[in-house]
Amino acid sequence: MSSSHAAVEAAARDAYGKLVAWGARFARDVVAAEDALADALERALRTWPERGVPTNPEAWLLTAARNRLRDADKHDAVRRRAEATITQLHEELGSAETVVDRRLELMLACAHPAIDEAVRAPLMLQVVLGLDASTVARAFMVSPSGMSKRLVRAKAKIKAAAIGFELPEAALWPRRLATVLDAIYAAYGRSWDLGCATDAGVDALRAEALHLSRVVAAAVPTEPEVLALRSLMLYCEARREARTDADGLWVPLDEQDVTRWDDGCLQEAERLLHAAASRATLAACGATHHPASLVRFAPGGVAKTCGMPDTAAFRLLPRSEKSFAIRRAGSHHRLLGPTSSRPRFSRRMSPDFETVSTIVRMSATCIESCTSITPAWARGWGCVRPRLASMGRTQRLPSYEQPTATPSRTISPIGRCASSLPDRRTRGTRRTLAYSAPLD
Protein backbone atom coordinates (compact mmCIF):
# COMPACT_ATOMS: atom_id res chain seq x y z
CA MET A 1 0.00 0.00 0.00
CA SER A 2 1.40 3.39 -0.93
CA SER A 3 2.00 6.01 1.71
CA SER A 4 -0.81 8.18 0.40
CA HIS A 5 -3.21 5.25 0.58
CA ALA A 6 -2.12 4.70 4.14
CA ALA A 7 -2.59 8.41 4.84
CA VAL A 8 -6.12 8.34 3.45
CA GLU A 9 -6.91 5.30 5.52
CA ALA A 10 -5.46 6.86 8.67
CA ALA A 11 -7.31 10.13 8.10
CA ALA A 12 -10.53 8.27 7.45
CA ARG A 13 -10.10 6.23 10.60
CA ASP A 14 -9.24 9.17 12.82
CA ALA A 15 -11.73 11.66 11.52
CA TYR A 16 -14.62 9.60 10.17
CA GLY A 17 -17.08 10.19 13.00
CA LYS A 18 -16.19 13.84 13.35
CA LEU A 19 -16.60 14.49 9.64
CA VAL A 20 -19.90 12.64 9.39
CA ALA A 21 -21.16 14.45 12.49
CA TRP A 22 -20.23 17.77 10.98
CA GLY A 23 -21.74 16.91 7.62
CA ALA A 24 -24.95 15.58 9.12
CA ARG A 25 -25.45 18.82 10.99
CA PHE A 26 -24.63 20.79 7.91
CA ALA A 27 -26.97 18.92 5.60
CA ARG A 28 -29.45 17.67 8.20
CA ASP A 29 -29.08 14.36 6.51
CA VAL A 30 -26.86 11.48 7.57
CA VAL A 31 -26.88 9.77 4.20
CA ALA A 32 -25.83 12.95 2.39
CA ALA A 33 -23.02 13.40 4.91
CA GLU A 34 -21.79 9.86 4.43
CA ASP A 35 -21.96 10.23 0.66
CA ALA A 36 -20.08 13.50 0.72
CA LEU A 37 -17.37 12.03 2.92
CA ALA A 38 -17.08 8.96 0.72
CA ASP A 39 -16.74 11.28 -2.24
CA ALA A 40 -14.06 13.30 -0.45
CA LEU A 41 -12.14 10.15 0.45
CA GLU A 42 -12.32 8.97 -3.12
CA ARG A 43 -11.01 12.31 -4.32
CA ALA A 44 -8.21 12.07 -1.77
CA LEU A 45 -7.22 8.68 -3.12
CA ARG A 46 -6.99 10.17 -6.58
CA THR A 47 -5.17 13.40 -5.81
CA TRP A 48 -2.92 12.67 -2.83
CA PRO A 49 -0.62 10.26 -4.69
CA GLU A 50 0.01 13.01 -7.29
CA ARG A 51 0.15 16.12 -5.17
CA GLY A 52 1.29 14.66 -1.89
CA VAL A 53 -0.54 14.28 1.39
CA PRO A 54 -1.78 17.63 2.73
CA THR A 55 -0.44 18.83 6.06
CA ASN A 56 -3.87 18.65 7.60
CA PRO A 57 -5.68 15.71 6.00
CA GLU A 58 -8.74 16.20 8.19
CA ALA A 59 -9.25 19.79 7.08
CA TRP A 60 -8.67 18.77 3.47
CA LEU A 61 -11.34 16.10 3.66
CA LEU A 62 -13.68 18.51 5.39
CA THR A 63 -13.31 21.08 2.65
CA ALA A 64 -13.86 18.50 -0.05
CA ALA A 65 -16.93 17.13 1.70
CA ARG A 66 -18.27 20.62 2.28
CA ASN A 67 -17.93 21.57 -1.37
CA ARG A 68 -19.77 18.44 -2.31
CA LEU A 69 -22.56 19.21 0.14
CA ARG A 70 -22.76 22.81 -1.08
CA ASP A 71 -23.28 21.61 -4.61
CA ALA A 72 -26.06 19.39 -3.38
CA ASP A 73 -27.51 22.37 -1.47
CA LYS A 74 -28.20 24.28 -4.60
CA HIS A 75 -30.66 21.69 -5.69
CA ASP A 76 -32.38 21.16 -2.46
CA ALA A 77 -35.08 23.44 -1.17
CA VAL A 78 -35.14 21.92 2.28
CA ARG A 79 -31.52 22.68 2.84
CA ARG A 80 -31.88 26.11 1.35
CA ARG A 81 -34.27 26.91 4.13
CA ALA A 82 -31.59 26.01 6.63
CA GLU A 83 -29.44 28.71 5.05
CA ALA A 84 -28.84 30.57 8.29
CA THR A 85 -27.46 27.53 10.05
CA ILE A 86 -25.30 26.69 7.09
CA THR A 87 -23.85 30.17 6.91
CA GLN A 88 -23.06 30.05 10.57
CA LEU A 89 -21.37 26.68 10.19
CA HIS A 90 -19.35 27.96 7.29
CA GLU A 91 -18.10 30.82 9.39
CA GLU A 92 -17.37 28.52 12.25
CA LEU A 93 -15.31 26.33 9.97
CA GLY A 94 -13.80 29.07 7.85
CA SER A 95 -10.72 29.67 9.91
CA ALA A 96 -10.69 26.57 12.05
CA GLU A 97 -7.76 24.23 11.56
CA THR A 98 -9.56 21.31 13.03
CA VAL A 99 -13.12 20.14 12.88
CA VAL A 100 -15.27 20.93 15.88
CA ASP A 101 -16.28 17.66 17.44
CA ARG A 102 -20.03 17.19 17.00
CA ARG A 103 -20.09 13.48 17.57
CA LEU A 104 -22.04 13.73 20.78
CA GLU A 105 -24.80 15.63 19.00
CA LEU A 106 -24.84 13.04 16.26
CA MET A 107 -25.01 10.20 18.74
CA LEU A 108 -27.87 11.85 20.59
CA ALA A 109 -29.69 12.32 17.30
CA CYS A 110 -29.26 8.62 16.58
CA ALA A 111 -30.67 7.93 20.04
CA HIS A 112 -33.82 9.95 19.37
CA PRO A 113 -36.96 8.21 20.66
CA ALA A 114 -38.55 8.66 17.23
CA ILE A 115 -36.10 6.08 15.91
CA ASP A 116 -36.81 2.38 16.32
CA GLU A 117 -35.27 1.42 19.63
CA ALA A 118 -33.54 -1.68 18.32
CA VAL A 119 -31.63 0.22 15.70
CA ARG A 120 -30.41 3.18 17.76
CA ALA A 121 -27.16 1.71 19.04
CA PRO A 122 -26.34 -0.02 15.72
CA LEU A 123 -27.02 3.25 13.94
CA MET A 124 -24.50 5.03 16.12
CA LEU A 125 -21.89 2.37 15.51
CA GLN A 126 -22.29 2.77 11.80
CA VAL A 127 -22.64 6.50 11.56
CA VAL A 128 -20.13 7.58 14.17
CA LEU A 129 -17.59 4.78 14.01
CA GLY A 130 -17.99 3.87 10.38
CA LEU A 131 -18.58 0.15 10.95
CA ASP A 132 -20.21 -1.52 7.98
CA ALA A 133 -23.65 -3.06 8.29
CA SER A 134 -22.41 -6.63 8.40
CA THR A 135 -19.99 -5.90 11.26
CA VAL A 136 -22.73 -4.13 13.17
CA ALA A 137 -25.06 -7.03 12.46
CA ARG A 138 -22.52 -9.47 13.91
CA ALA A 139 -22.10 -7.36 17.03
CA PHE A 140 -25.85 -7.42 17.61
CA MET A 141 -26.38 -10.97 16.44
CA VAL A 142 -28.86 -10.25 13.68
CA SER A 143 -28.79 -10.94 9.98
CA PRO A 144 -26.74 -8.50 7.89
CA SER A 145 -29.54 -7.90 5.40
CA GLY A 146 -32.05 -7.18 8.15
CA MET A 147 -29.63 -4.84 9.88
CA SER A 148 -28.85 -3.09 6.64
CA LYS A 149 -32.54 -2.45 5.94
CA ARG A 150 -33.12 -1.11 9.43
CA LEU A 151 -30.15 1.22 9.19
CA VAL A 152 -31.28 2.61 5.86
CA ARG A 153 -34.77 3.13 7.20
CA ALA A 154 -33.50 4.91 10.31
CA LYS A 155 -31.34 7.27 8.30
CA ALA A 156 -34.26 8.09 6.03
CA LYS A 157 -36.38 8.81 9.07
CA ILE A 158 -33.79 11.22 10.48
CA LYS A 159 -33.96 13.19 7.28
CA ALA A 160 -37.70 12.97 6.60
CA ALA A 161 -38.78 13.85 10.13
CA ALA A 162 -36.04 16.46 10.50
CA ILE A 163 -34.60 15.09 13.69
CA GLY A 164 -32.31 17.81 14.99
CA PHE A 165 -28.56 17.60 15.30
CA GLU A 166 -28.30 20.18 18.03
CA LEU A 167 -27.81 19.16 21.64
CA PRO A 168 -31.25 18.46 23.06
CA GLU A 169 -32.36 20.21 26.20
CA ALA A 170 -31.10 18.68 29.42
CA ALA A 171 -34.40 17.06 30.37
CA LEU A 172 -34.26 14.87 27.29
CA TRP A 173 -30.77 13.57 27.94
CA PRO A 174 -31.10 10.72 30.39
CA ARG A 175 -33.19 8.44 28.19
CA ARG A 176 -31.07 9.04 25.16
CA LEU A 177 -27.81 8.67 27.00
CA ALA A 178 -28.55 5.05 27.82
CA THR A 179 -28.49 4.22 24.12
CA VAL A 180 -25.34 6.21 23.59
CA LEU A 181 -23.67 4.22 26.35
CA ASP A 182 -24.90 0.97 24.83
CA ALA A 183 -23.26 1.87 21.57
CA ILE A 184 -19.98 2.92 23.13
CA TYR A 185 -19.78 -0.24 25.13
CA ALA A 186 -20.74 -2.40 22.18
CA ALA A 187 -17.93 -0.79 20.20
CA TYR A 188 -15.50 -1.49 23.00
CA GLY A 189 -16.76 -5.05 23.31
CA ARG A 190 -16.42 -5.44 19.58
CA SER A 191 -12.75 -4.57 19.78
CA TRP A 192 -12.40 -7.42 22.28
CA ASP A 193 -14.20 -9.76 19.98
CA LEU A 194 -11.75 -8.98 17.28
CA GLY A 195 -8.87 -10.18 19.39
CA CYS A 196 -5.81 -8.78 20.99
CA ALA A 197 -5.27 -5.62 19.19
CA THR A 198 -2.25 -5.57 17.03
CA ASP A 199 -4.42 -4.73 14.08
CA ALA A 200 -4.66 -0.98 13.51
CA GLY A 201 -8.39 -1.08 12.80
CA VAL A 202 -9.17 -2.91 16.03
CA ASP A 203 -6.92 -0.59 17.97
CA ALA A 204 -8.67 2.38 16.42
CA LEU A 205 -12.10 1.04 17.35
CA ARG A 206 -11.01 0.53 20.95
CA ALA A 207 -9.41 3.95 21.11
CA GLU A 208 -12.48 5.53 19.55
CA ALA A 209 -14.79 3.87 22.07
CA LEU A 210 -12.59 5.12 24.90
CA HIS A 211 -12.48 8.55 23.39
CA LEU A 212 -16.25 8.72 23.02
CA SER A 213 -16.68 7.64 26.61
CA ARG A 214 -14.43 10.53 27.59
CA VAL A 215 -16.37 12.95 25.42
CA VAL A 216 -19.65 11.89 27.00
CA ALA A 217 -18.22 11.89 30.52
CA ALA A 218 -16.93 15.39 29.97
CA ALA A 219 -20.28 16.53 28.62
CA VAL A 220 -22.36 15.12 31.47
CA PRO A 221 -20.11 14.65 34.48
CA THR A 222 -23.09 14.32 36.77
CA GLU A 223 -24.59 11.17 35.27
CA PRO A 224 -23.53 8.12 37.29
CA GLU A 225 -24.00 5.72 34.39
CA VAL A 226 -21.69 7.68 32.18
CA LEU A 227 -18.96 7.73 34.80
CA ALA A 228 -19.40 4.08 35.64
CA LEU A 229 -19.21 2.96 32.04
CA ARG A 230 -16.01 4.87 31.52
CA SER A 231 -14.73 3.45 34.76
CA LEU A 232 -15.50 -0.09 33.66
CA MET A 233 -13.81 0.44 30.34
CA LEU A 234 -10.74 1.80 32.07
CA TYR A 235 -10.62 -1.19 34.40
CA CYS A 236 -10.64 -3.45 31.37
CA GLU A 237 -8.16 -1.23 29.64
CA ALA A 238 -5.78 -1.36 32.60
CA ARG A 239 -5.52 -5.13 32.26
CA ARG A 240 -5.04 -5.14 28.53
CA GLU A 241 -1.29 -5.75 28.60
CA ALA A 242 -1.60 -8.57 31.10
CA ARG A 243 -4.44 -10.24 29.27
CA THR A 244 -2.32 -12.17 26.82
CA ASP A 245 0.93 -14.05 27.30
CA ALA A 246 4.01 -14.05 25.10
CA ASP A 247 2.33 -16.44 22.67
CA GLY A 248 -0.72 -14.25 22.35
CA LEU A 249 -2.94 -16.60 24.34
CA TRP A 250 -5.49 -15.33 26.80
CA VAL A 251 -4.48 -15.39 30.44
CA PRO A 252 -7.25 -16.01 32.97
CA LEU A 253 -7.82 -13.21 35.40
CA ASP A 254 -6.48 -15.10 38.39
CA GLU A 255 -3.24 -15.91 36.61
CA GLN A 256 -2.52 -12.46 35.27
CA ASP A 257 0.66 -10.69 36.16
CA VAL A 258 -0.60 -7.86 38.31
CA THR A 259 2.54 -5.82 37.81
CA ARG A 260 1.56 -5.45 34.16
CA TRP A 261 -1.70 -3.76 35.05
CA ASP A 262 -1.76 -0.07 34.39
CA ASP A 263 -1.89 1.69 37.75
CA GLY A 264 -2.73 5.11 36.36
CA CYS A 265 -5.63 3.64 34.49
CA LEU A 266 -6.85 1.73 37.54
CA GLN A 267 -6.71 4.82 39.68
CA GLU A 268 -8.66 6.84 37.17
CA ALA A 269 -11.19 4.02 36.92
CA GLU A 270 -11.43 3.85 40.67
CA ARG A 271 -11.95 7.58 40.99
CA LEU A 272 -14.70 7.52 38.40
CA LEU A 273 -16.42 4.57 39.98
CA HIS A 274 -16.44 6.27 43.35
CA ALA A 275 -17.91 9.38 41.80
CA ALA A 276 -20.52 7.27 40.03
CA ALA A 277 -21.27 5.25 43.12
CA SER A 278 -21.85 8.23 45.35
CA ARG A 279 -24.17 9.79 42.79
CA ALA A 280 -26.03 6.59 41.98
CA THR A 281 -26.41 5.73 45.63
CA LEU A 282 -27.64 9.17 46.49
CA ALA A 283 -30.06 9.12 43.63
CA ALA A 284 -31.35 5.63 44.09
CA CYS A 285 -31.12 4.66 47.71
CA GLY A 286 -31.09 7.81 49.74
CA ALA A 287 -28.93 7.37 52.77
CA THR A 288 -30.16 3.91 53.67
CA HIS A 289 -27.33 2.04 52.13
CA HIS A 290 -24.72 0.48 54.28
CA PRO A 291 -21.30 0.25 52.71
CA ALA A 292 -20.27 -3.33 53.00
CA SER A 293 -18.09 -4.25 50.10
CA LEU A 294 -16.52 -1.26 48.47
CA VAL A 295 -13.58 -2.36 46.44
CA ARG A 296 -10.51 -0.26 46.40
CA PHE A 297 -7.45 -0.66 44.31
CA ALA A 298 -4.45 0.75 46.06
CA PRO A 299 -1.60 1.75 43.75
CA GLY A 300 0.09 -1.59 44.27
CA GLY A 301 -3.03 -3.32 43.15
CA VAL A 302 -4.12 -4.55 46.57
CA ALA A 303 -7.83 -4.88 46.93
CA LYS A 304 -9.88 -3.92 49.90
CA THR A 305 -13.59 -4.18 50.17
CA CYS A 306 -16.64 -2.17 50.85
CA GLY A 307 -20.10 -2.05 48.75
CA MET A 308 -21.48 0.97 47.14
CA PRO A 309 -19.62 0.76 43.89
CA ASP A 310 -20.77 -2.81 43.51
CA THR A 311 -24.29 -1.63 43.96
CA ALA A 312 -23.72 1.25 41.66
CA ALA A 313 -22.00 -0.90 39.11
CA PHE A 314 -24.82 -3.38 39.26
CA ARG A 315 -27.42 -0.70 38.79
CA LEU A 316 -25.64 0.25 35.67
CA LEU A 317 -25.93 -3.15 34.11
CA PRO A 318 -28.18 -3.34 31.12
CA ARG A 319 -31.43 -5.08 31.79
CA SER A 320 -30.44 -8.23 29.94
CA GLU A 321 -27.36 -8.67 32.06
CA LYS A 322 -29.25 -7.92 35.21
CA SER A 323 -31.66 -10.71 34.57
CA PHE A 324 -28.74 -12.99 33.94
CA ALA A 325 -27.17 -12.00 37.23
CA ILE A 326 -30.47 -12.52 38.96
CA ARG A 327 -30.77 -16.00 37.58
CA ARG A 328 -27.27 -16.82 38.63
CA ALA A 329 -27.69 -15.38 42.05
CA GLY A 330 -31.04 -17.09 42.45
CA SER A 331 -29.70 -20.51 41.64
CA HIS A 332 -26.78 -19.92 43.92
CA HIS A 333 -29.11 -18.99 46.73
CA ARG A 334 -31.08 -22.21 46.30
CA LEU A 335 -27.90 -24.23 46.35
CA LEU A 336 -26.69 -22.62 49.51
CA GLY A 337 -29.99 -23.25 51.18
CA PRO A 338 -32.06 -21.04 53.41
CA THR A 339 -29.32 -20.59 55.96
CA SER A 340 -27.24 -18.44 53.70
CA SER A 341 -26.93 -14.86 54.66
CA ARG A 342 -29.83 -13.45 52.78
CA PRO A 343 -29.84 -9.73 53.27
CA ARG A 344 -32.82 -8.26 55.04
CA PHE A 345 -34.54 -5.26 53.69
CA SER A 346 -36.55 -2.53 55.12
CA ARG A 347 -39.87 -2.02 53.41
CA ARG A 348 -39.03 1.55 52.84
CA MET A 349 -36.35 0.60 50.41
CA SER A 350 -37.33 0.56 46.82
CA PRO A 351 -37.74 -2.85 45.20
CA ASP A 352 -35.06 -1.87 42.81
CA PHE A 353 -32.58 -1.32 45.56
CA GLU A 354 -33.62 -4.53 47.23
CA THR A 355 -32.94 -6.50 44.11
CA VAL A 356 -29.71 -4.75 43.54
CA SER A 357 -28.46 -5.38 47.00
CA THR A 358 -29.42 -9.05 46.95
CA ILE A 359 -27.79 -9.59 43.65
CA VAL A 360 -24.63 -7.84 44.56
CA ARG A 361 -24.16 -9.87 47.69
CA MET A 362 -25.18 -13.16 46.22
CA SER A 363 -23.58 -12.94 42.87
CA ALA A 364 -20.36 -11.82 44.47
CA THR A 365 -20.22 -15.09 46.37
CA CYS A 366 -21.44 -16.95 43.37
CA ILE A 367 -18.75 -15.55 41.21
CA GLU A 368 -16.09 -16.53 43.70
CA SER A 369 -17.02 -20.09 42.99
CA CYS A 370 -16.42 -19.77 39.31
CA THR A 371 -12.94 -19.37 38.04
CA SER A 372 -14.02 -17.64 34.94
CA ILE A 373 -16.82 -15.62 33.62
CA THR A 374 -19.23 -17.14 31.22
CA PRO A 375 -18.99 -16.25 27.57
CA ALA A 376 -22.04 -14.10 27.91
CA TRP A 377 -20.11 -11.62 29.94
CA ALA A 378 -17.39 -11.47 27.41
CA ARG A 379 -19.22 -9.56 24.76
CA GLY A 380 -20.66 -6.14 24.25
CA TRP A 381 -23.94 -6.14 25.97
CA GLY A 382 -25.93 -5.54 22.86
CA CYS A 383 -25.56 -9.20 22.09
CA VAL A 384 -25.93 -10.66 25.53
CA ARG A 385 -29.58 -11.50 25.36
CA PRO A 386 -29.60 -13.58 22.19
CA ARG A 387 -26.48 -15.31 23.33
CA LEU A 388 -28.06 -16.22 26.63
CA ALA A 389 -31.00 -17.61 24.78
CA SER A 390 -28.80 -19.81 22.68
CA MET A 391 -26.77 -20.87 25.70
CA GLY A 392 -29.92 -21.96 27.41
CA ARG A 393 -30.50 -24.45 24.67
CA THR A 394 -27.04 -25.81 24.39
CA GLN A 395 -25.25 -25.63 27.67
CA ARG A 396 -25.81 -25.08 31.34
CA LEU A 397 -24.72 -21.94 33.00
CA PRO A 398 -21.99 -22.51 35.52
CA SER A 399 -23.36 -22.97 38.99
CA TYR A 400 -21.94 -23.20 42.45
CA GLU A 401 -21.75 -26.95 42.36
CA GLN A 402 -20.31 -27.05 38.92
CA PRO A 403 -17.71 -24.36 38.83
CA THR A 404 -16.52 -23.71 35.35
CA ALA A 405 -13.24 -25.30 34.62
CA THR A 406 -10.31 -22.94 34.62
CA PRO A 407 -10.59 -21.41 31.21
CA SER A 408 -8.71 -23.57 28.86
CA ARG A 409 -6.34 -21.92 26.49
CA THR A 410 -7.26 -24.23 23.73
CA ILE A 411 -11.00 -23.88 23.65
CA SER A 412 -13.11 -21.96 21.20
CA PRO A 413 -12.54 -18.27 20.58
CA ILE A 414 -15.54 -17.48 22.73
CA GLY A 415 -14.11 -19.41 25.62
CA ARG A 416 -10.81 -17.72 25.13
CA CYS A 417 -12.36 -14.33 25.27
CA ALA A 418 -14.23 -15.36 28.34
CA SER A 419 -11.14 -15.83 30.38
CA SER A 420 -10.65 -12.11 30.60
CA LEU A 421 -13.38 -9.86 29.58
CA PRO A 422 -14.85 -6.45 29.55
CA ASP A 423 -18.09 -6.37 31.38
CA ARG A 424 -19.78 -3.83 33.49
CA ARG A 425 -20.02 -5.93 36.56
CA THR A 426 -16.63 -7.46 37.05
CA ARG A 427 -15.85 -5.46 40.13
CA GLY A 428 -16.54 -8.24 42.52
CA THR A 429 -15.22 -10.69 40.03
CA ARG A 430 -11.97 -9.00 39.61
CA ARG A 431 -11.52 -8.68 43.29
CA THR A 432 -12.24 -12.24 44.11
CA LEU A 433 -10.49 -13.71 41.16
CA ALA A 434 -7.39 -11.65 41.14
CA TYR A 435 -6.75 -11.88 44.81
CA SER A 436 -8.12 -13.78 47.65
CA ALA A 437 -7.23 -10.94 49.93
CA PRO A 438 -9.12 -11.12 53.22
CA LEU A 439 -11.87 -8.59 53.52
CA ASP A 440 -11.65 -6.10 56.28
Added chain:
Amino acid sequence: MQYAILIYESPEDLHIRREGSEAHQEVNSAYATYTKALIEAGVMRGGEELALPDAATTLVAKQGGRPVVQDGPFADVKEQLGGFYIIEVETLDDAIAWASRCPAANRCKVEIRPIEVPPSA
Protein backbone atom coordinates in the same frame (compact mmCIF):
# COMPACT_ATOMS: atom_id res chain seq x y z
CA MET B 1 -40.04 22.11 8.22
CA GLN B 2 -43.81 21.69 8.33
CA TYR B 3 -45.48 19.03 10.39
CA ALA B 4 -49.05 17.87 10.66
CA ILE B 5 -50.24 17.22 14.18
CA LEU B 6 -52.94 14.60 13.72
CA ILE B 7 -55.30 14.17 16.63
CA TYR B 8 -56.85 10.75 17.05
CA GLU B 9 -59.75 10.94 19.42
CA SER B 10 -60.58 8.17 21.83
CA PRO B 11 -64.14 6.80 22.10
CA GLU B 12 -64.56 8.88 25.29
CA ASP B 13 -63.59 12.07 23.53
CA LEU B 14 -65.88 11.28 20.64
CA HIS B 15 -68.65 10.69 23.15
CA ILE B 16 -68.03 14.05 24.77
CA ARG B 17 -68.30 15.73 21.39
CA ARG B 18 -71.49 13.88 20.55
CA GLU B 19 -73.15 14.82 23.79
CA GLY B 20 -72.13 18.47 23.55
CA SER B 21 -72.03 18.66 27.33
CA GLU B 22 -70.13 21.02 29.62
CA ALA B 23 -67.07 18.84 29.25
CA HIS B 24 -67.21 19.58 25.57
CA GLN B 25 -67.04 23.29 26.22
CA GLU B 26 -64.02 22.80 28.41
CA VAL B 27 -62.31 20.84 25.68
CA ASN B 28 -63.18 23.54 23.18
CA SER B 29 -61.72 26.28 25.29
CA ALA B 30 -58.56 24.25 25.84
CA TYR B 31 -58.21 23.96 22.07
CA ALA B 32 -58.85 27.67 21.67
CA THR B 33 -56.04 28.45 24.12
CA TYR B 34 -53.71 26.03 22.36
CA THR B 35 -54.50 27.46 18.94
CA LYS B 36 -53.91 30.96 20.24
CA ALA B 37 -50.52 29.92 21.60
CA LEU B 38 -49.58 28.43 18.23
CA ILE B 39 -50.58 31.59 16.41
CA GLU B 40 -48.77 33.85 18.85
CA ALA B 41 -45.60 31.80 18.50
CA GLY B 42 -45.86 32.22 14.75
CA VAL B 43 -45.74 28.49 14.02
CA MET B 44 -49.36 27.92 13.05
CA ARG B 45 -49.86 27.23 9.35
CA GLY B 46 -53.34 25.75 9.38
CA GLY B 47 -55.63 23.22 10.95
CA GLU B 48 -59.24 22.18 11.27
CA GLU B 49 -61.53 20.28 13.52
CA LEU B 50 -63.17 17.46 11.63
CA ALA B 51 -66.82 16.54 12.02
CA LEU B 52 -67.59 13.33 13.87
CA PRO B 53 -66.63 10.14 12.05
CA ASP B 54 -70.33 9.33 11.90
CA ALA B 55 -70.51 11.87 9.12
CA ALA B 56 -67.73 10.28 7.13
CA THR B 57 -68.16 8.66 3.75
CA THR B 58 -65.51 6.42 2.28
CA LEU B 59 -64.85 5.50 -1.32
CA VAL B 60 -63.47 2.01 -1.77
CA ALA B 61 -61.68 1.31 -5.03
CA LYS B 62 -63.04 -1.72 -6.81
CA GLN B 63 -60.86 -3.55 -9.25
CA GLY B 64 -62.02 -2.95 -12.80
CA GLY B 65 -65.01 -0.91 -11.76
CA ARG B 66 -66.15 2.35 -10.25
CA PRO B 67 -65.33 3.03 -6.62
CA VAL B 68 -67.93 1.90 -4.15
CA VAL B 69 -69.36 4.47 -1.77
CA GLN B 70 -69.55 3.35 1.85
CA ASP B 71 -70.92 4.85 5.02
CA GLY B 72 -68.47 5.58 7.82
CA PRO B 73 -64.75 6.30 8.17
CA PHE B 74 -62.05 4.41 6.31
CA ALA B 75 -60.67 2.48 9.24
CA ASP B 76 -62.98 0.72 11.64
CA VAL B 77 -60.95 1.43 14.76
CA LYS B 78 -61.62 2.96 18.16
CA GLU B 79 -59.50 6.06 17.72
CA GLN B 80 -60.64 8.27 14.88
CA LEU B 81 -59.00 11.28 13.29
CA GLY B 82 -60.73 14.22 14.91
CA GLY B 83 -58.72 17.16 13.67
CA PHE B 84 -55.31 18.41 12.71
CA TYR B 85 -52.90 21.30 12.92
CA ILE B 86 -50.18 22.23 10.48
CA ILE B 87 -47.21 23.85 12.16
CA GLU B 88 -43.85 25.04 10.93
CA VAL B 89 -40.85 24.53 13.20
CA GLU B 90 -37.16 23.69 12.89
CA THR B 91 -36.86 20.14 14.10
CA LEU B 92 -38.84 17.13 15.22
CA ASP B 93 -38.09 17.97 18.84
CA ASP B 94 -39.78 21.34 18.43
CA ALA B 95 -42.76 19.63 16.83
CA ILE B 96 -42.91 17.12 19.67
CA ALA B 97 -42.81 19.96 22.17
CA TRP B 98 -45.76 21.69 20.52
CA ALA B 99 -47.73 18.49 20.01
CA SER B 100 -47.34 17.56 23.64
CA ARG B 101 -49.03 20.82 24.63
CA CYS B 102 -52.06 19.91 22.54
CA PRO B 103 -55.10 19.23 24.77
CA ALA B 104 -55.44 15.81 23.19
CA ALA B 105 -51.91 14.74 24.09
CA ASN B 106 -52.83 13.72 27.61
CA ARG B 107 -55.92 11.78 26.65
CA CYS B 108 -55.53 10.18 23.25
CA LYS B 109 -53.05 9.69 20.47
CA VAL B 110 -51.36 12.49 18.59
CA GLU B 111 -49.36 11.67 15.50
CA ILE B 112 -46.66 14.01 14.19
CA ARG B 113 -46.14 13.65 10.47
CA PRO B 114 -43.76 15.75 8.40
CA ILE B 115 -45.33 17.41 5.39
CA GLU B 116 -43.72 16.19 2.21
CA VAL B 117 -41.66 18.82 0.44
CA PRO B 118 -41.64 18.71 -3.37
CA PRO B 119 -38.14 17.79 -4.67
CA SER B 120 -37.32 21.18 -6.20
CA ALA B 121 -39.80 23.72 -4.97
